[in-house]
Amino acid sequence: MSDFDYQKGVLHAEAVPLPAIADAVGTPTYVYSGAALTRRFQQVTEAFAGQPHLVCYSVKANSNVAILRLFSQLGSGFDIVSGGELARVRHAGGDPRKTVFAGVGKTPDEMAQALDAGLLLFNVESAEELEALDAVGRSAGRPAPFALRVNPDVDARTHRYISTGLKTSKFGVPFEEALALYTRAKKMKGVRALGLDCHIGSQLTATAPLRAALSKVAQLYLALQARGHALEYLDVGGGLGITYADETPPSPAEYARTVLDATRATGATLILEPGRSLVGNAGVLLTRVLYRKQTPERTFVVVDAGMNDLLRPALYEAHHALQPLVRRRGKAVEVDVVGPVCESTDVLARARPLLLPRAGELFAFMSAGAYGMSMASNYNSRPRPAEVLVDKAAWRVIRERERVEDLWRGERA
Template sequence: MDHFNYRNGELFAEDVSVAEIAKKVGTPFYCYSTATLERHFKVFSEAFDGANALVCFAVKANSNLAVIRTLARLGAGADVVSEGELKRALAAGIPASKIVFSGVGKRPWEMEAALKAGIHQFNVESEPEIRVLSDVASRLGMEAPVAFRVNPDVDAKTHAKISTGKAENKFGVPWQDVSRIYGEAAKLPGIRIQGVDVHIGSQLTDLDPFNNAFHRVRELVMQLRQEGHDITQVDLGGGLGIPYDGTIPPSPLSYGAVALEAMGNLGVQLIFEPGRLIVGNAGILVSEVIYVKQGAERKFVILDAAMNDLIRPAMYDGYHHIDTIIAPTGDVELEEADVVGPVCETGDTFAKGRKLPPVAAGDLVAFRSAGAYGAVMASTYNTRPLVPEVLVKGDQFEVIRARPSLDELLQLDNVPAWLDND
């Protein structure tokens, strides 16, 4: 469920006309709904009512400070994968005690920043990483709270580029080496072993892979305890999908039931890292039609948004439902067209053979489910400025990231003195 609905034939974000935002902000732009963010976080959290659970929003899904602060006010923690994301989470008001630091390539200075902040846990992904973390913590006279991310070799049945729990993926330590790695890590100075972490992939629409992975983790926790490790934290990651193409994924309540059944009476704090599930359907990307071009074999709808603004279709073959801002009437016949952007790449294609109402230059369209991995993955390819982000709350809206000017974009570059003496 989201809060982008038609009223009298016009698309609204909560109580604000999307067309009115476009007039004031210009296109393309991202628009997020506060009510949807809040609802999704509450629905997920309520799946674990009565359990000792910490819900850490995966900042990589959408790192805008206003989005993170909206969730922080609801009690969210944060899952971060860089020092930059750590600083964003702290700046947005998330306590360090609710932050977990994931990622396969943490640098020493990032570890130091996280230790000094007092984060809840490091999710360590390799033996070299634990040795570096030990050195950093020892130098600071501190102790790093650690969970190893274990790779359970479970097929998540998702896109190959967002599968993270198979043996061939770069994430986590091998399942068969876990006992040895925990034993060696426990002897290192500056390290406090406290948990186990698993995350098998993103955009999962089947509970079976979760169930398989979670039960494997349960067995591992019991084994590690028998080996003398005080395991008090289990991070079960994120990954529950959203309905991009109309496929209805399992509900958070069903997901929660699987997690709670698998963890049973282990007496641990459960940590979850939802990202897409919270913010994906809370955002749309609004774009204007530049041209409608009739090719030799097909029609092209050319938009002012491009692959650098929303890269999921080009990178993951991601599907996004496309709505016109003005709703079609019931007797309008849909037309098949390729929806493309203006970037000089064949890959700058959002949809092929998509059936749409007839559109013309100047019409507005909205890409649904664009709140996750949209603005955060954008670039300035073709020297196109990053697009604005807008947050709506009721009948109010605010630009929460402005569109930089071309002059501001150019000022990021520096011309060496030897090229500047003409």
């Protein structure tokens, strides 16, 4: 994470010392590097230069409107999974005509809103969803453009909660049913087949599963064209991993070679849906030490960030590196870093070697730009963190810290 490094012993985001942000805004606070976001997006687009393609940033990874606006200004489209995400994209200035709508549970109202907005493509995930989309298209008086998401039954070799391409997954249509569904769709007046979609999972660190899945999908694409389906788009999904600890995920260039080798014969315009790989290493979560606690079995360090602020360790047993904002010398001891939430799973870093932190000391959970704030909640009636975007030596708050009064907004006593 070259955009987060130490300068004279103090951790910086670009040219901004992170303690200055923590002192001004408080903790917990998410901090993002605009340079890292921009560079990663450009690396992906450059890797696919010469091949017709559209990058559709996966909004669920981090949905702050400032980040959406930045990607939109860089030329990005968007991958959404709800009507709320569509509203965010439009509020941020994103183009619905460069937006694809995924997810297994789109409601008819969400479909109608997206169709009215001029959405590029609906990624349909079941036969009944196709029927619902057909009804929406007929009611609107214009066919809804769609791609069928197929499930190639390929193991993504990632955590079971983020592997989406197996037969046991709720996502996608079984591969062997796709031809029949496209044939059925030809007789429907409210839909129009424009593409084919596949996404096998998230945090992919090897290219072999992707190659296997896309090779199958490319053959299906060609078979559909041979049967008279005028497809234009092949949505290859996203899921490219990042480094949290010692992972060595493919580079954007290696990822592009894998995708292009598997799909070049289709002649399709590729739709890419990167999320984590664009924002994950571009963000950190700042936190402050509250207490230290010694038991016969453990040394605990209690911080002011909890699982409601950063859910991934509790949900996925995920690893986030932990760095002090100001380095000091000493001998490391093994500690569990825990939050204030009243749950035993509120452990943000287990069995970590750290110089025993002092109360008030500041730390950063690294690689927290993806699925950090977007998964944050008000559990235990805790206001959600602030968010900050850094641009060289300048920074600004892009989401104010929630106030206690915000916790019951909309409730009636």
